[in-house]
Every structure is written in C-alpha cells, then in structure tokens.
Amino acid sequence: MKSHTEYLWFNTRNRKEFVNITDTIERIVGSSQVKEGLCLVSAMHITAGVFVNDEESGLKEDIWEILEKLAPYRKDYKHHLTGEDNGDAHLKSLLVHHQVVLPITDGKLDLGPWQQIFYAEFDGQRRKRVIVKIIGE
Secondary structure: OEEEEEEEEEOOOOOOEEEEOHHHHHHHHHHHOOOOEEEEEEEOOOOEEEEEEOOOHHHHHHHHHHHHHHOOOOOOOHHHHHOOOOHHHHHHHHHHOOEEEEEEEOOEEOOOOOOEEEEEEOOOOOOEEEEEEEEEO
8 A cells, every 4th residue: 555645835915815825636646556535635724624516706706705693703712811812713723624535537636516615724824734744555
C-alpha cells in the first residue's frame, strides 16, 4: 500500500470564506500515483472545515444563511469569557465537519457530476493548515 501526504496553507482575506480546493486536491491525487484508494482532506484547526457540495453562488449564499441561523455571531457565548470572540466559528465548524474522505478510482478523484471540495473558513485572516492524506494501491 502507498501513502502520500501534503499540507495546504490558507490565510484568507476575509474572516469567513469558502475556498474551492478541488483542482488542488485533484493535482495532489495525481502526484500520489495511487490508482485505487482514499483521499482524506482534513482542516487542522477547530474554526475551519472541509465539505463537498456544488460550486454555485446561490447555494453558497444559502449555506452561509443556514450556518448563520444555526450558529449566529453572539456576544454572549460562554467561550467568549476566555477573551475570544469566535464562539460562532467553532459551532459552524461542527456543522460542516472538519474533514471528508473521497474515493480514488483509476488514479483520479471519483466525484459526482457537480461535487466540488471546499475549505470553509470561519475565523480567518491568519495562517491555517489542511492535511491531504492519500492511501491505496
């Protein structure tokens, strides 16, 4: 079995942002030389996430809207008693999850017709890391 690991670094311009990383992950899968296996993409910070969905602006606005409804910014989060102001970012990360596992078939990501991979930043404007780990034959 082969394994391949790469790290991606992000420092988003905005505090909250979705970054489409599909092309980058496809490139990493290609360079791994794994023909059949799995690709793990995992945010290594507790205020970020990774998810799979459609690259469509209206849908992305809808996702932001539902995340704000479920985990709105509020000043009264108990987490803020520590001096932080990002309680909502932690909760949003729980909602989208911090990682995805994707199939590799015949040396390529095996995504559905509209599926794209996104890095979700909820407390950005500072350097954060994502691990891409590929295993297989």
